[in-house]
Amino acid sequence: MKVIVSAFSNLYTDQRIEKVCETLSKEGYEIFLIGNDWGGAPEMTRNYPFKRIKQFSKSLKTAYPEFNWKLYGELKKVADVDTILLANDLDALLPNVLISKKLNIPLVFDSHEIYTEMPAIQGKFTQKIWRYLEKKLLPNLKYMMTESQSYAEWFSVKYSVKPVVVRNIPRKFETPAEIPLNHPKIILYQGAINQSRGIGQAILAMKYLEGVIFKIAGDGPKINDYKALVVKENLSSKVEFLGKIAPTELRKITKTADVALSIEENGGVSYLYSLPNKVADCIQARVPLVLINFPEMMRVYNQFKIGEIVENHDPKNLAEKIKIVLQKGRAFYQPELEKAAAELCWEKEEPKILALFKKVVAENF
Structure with a gap:
């Protein structure tokens, strides 16, 4: 089963997307990851194919529409009837919804935050646009993840959706050998x-x-x-x-x-x-x-x-x-x-992701 993961991100430092893709890949899903080169395109390696969409915009006002238009084109090329779409955050959701409807394939939405309530857009005209999209798209979502219990409760009250809570936490680290004696x-x-x-x-x-x-x-x-x-x-x-x-x-x-x-x-x-x-x-x-x-x-x-x-x-x-x-x-x-x-480790979160995708497969294929 193919899973196409997409995000407005250069992917390099996005640890959540990396962990989700790794979890699904280990389970046997065929991953294809799509991001962009906004903020640069540092060299990186993954054990699955990925693509960064080239952005020509110089400001976020035009970068978001450009990315959404180009993402729609990429999804149209690579998605088929044996695909699950995984959209990360509201700024990548619309093209995924359109392709999901066009091909009648399932879509999972992973909301890393409450996008419309971020401080960077508070009181700006763009906040109204994102709120409009959120209001139009979220109530119709069947499968959703989010990062905290409080987020899940907010989305549930606002849009009657029931997100699975998958905390963005790291894999287990080994206990450090010793505590450093720092001065200062x-x-x-x-x-x-x-x-x-x-x-x-x-x-x-x-x-x-x-x-x-x-x-x-x-x-x-x-x-x-x-x-x-x-x-x-x-x-x-x-x-x-x-x-x-x-x-x-x-x-x-x-x-x-x-x-x-x-x-x-x-x-x-x-x-x-x-x-x-x-x-x-x-x-x-x-x-x-x-x-x-x-x-x-x-x-x-x-x-x-x-x-x-x-x-x-x-x-x-x-x-x-x-x-x-x-x-x-x-x-x-x-x-x-x-x-x-x-x-508080990723190993405790993985079963929730796998259970959600197992449900998606069972209900759609």
Whole structure:
């Protein structure tokens, strides 16, 4: 059975898509992956064929329509009656719906977030367009996955769909051989450098901490703003920007940290109800976290005491919570991190994906 997976992504750092494709491929599904070269096309290898659609647009306003038009053409060429379509996020859904109807083949939708509620489009005209598409397309979807229980509940209430919850969490890591003795202590943020991630407040928190280095691993549209903030506040000796890092290299960096941060801001329900990838990445690396008190992070914290909870983004308050973790030390949190790592791993999510696709096959072929 062929599965055509598509996303508005250059695919290189999208670990969820990679894990889903790998899971299905191991089960015997024939995978064909389609992305694009928006943001570059770094060299990568997969054990299944993939294609990146070339984009000529210079802004996202035109890049999305261009991608959707070209994706429709690609799907039309490669899909047949023995195909399952897997669309990732709302920005790749419309062409998949059209081809699904044209060929009368099943479509699975994987919503990595609540796309219409992302901070980057709040209050913009494009938000109305995406909401229109969401309202038109989602109620008719028969098969859907999403990344958190809170997301699933939101979609269910809004559109009467019943998504399968497949958390975006890594495969099990081996327990690190030893906890590094860092001088200065390493505070880590990993992920996209954009708005509503609490990065600015974390930078300002460094004013209240001594003997630390705040490492920011990732890239994004706000990186120059945060670099300017570091210079303005004379924090260059305490903050280091590592840039975009391949997932395999990032895992090595994560293991070196004394504490990691997941302190998203409430820029809309897409962030409020998220369980950021970095939370489980740090758990697998056995690194304690300072977490904001959002529903999905509290769901994890209430089960496993893997760090400390911060209730707001005041830099001084944030510094105090970081201090608590550093004073207790990584060793203090290891028993809870070990228990969490055994539970929050991709191996626990794979059966849900395979059960969903087994159902798709049984009901359509």
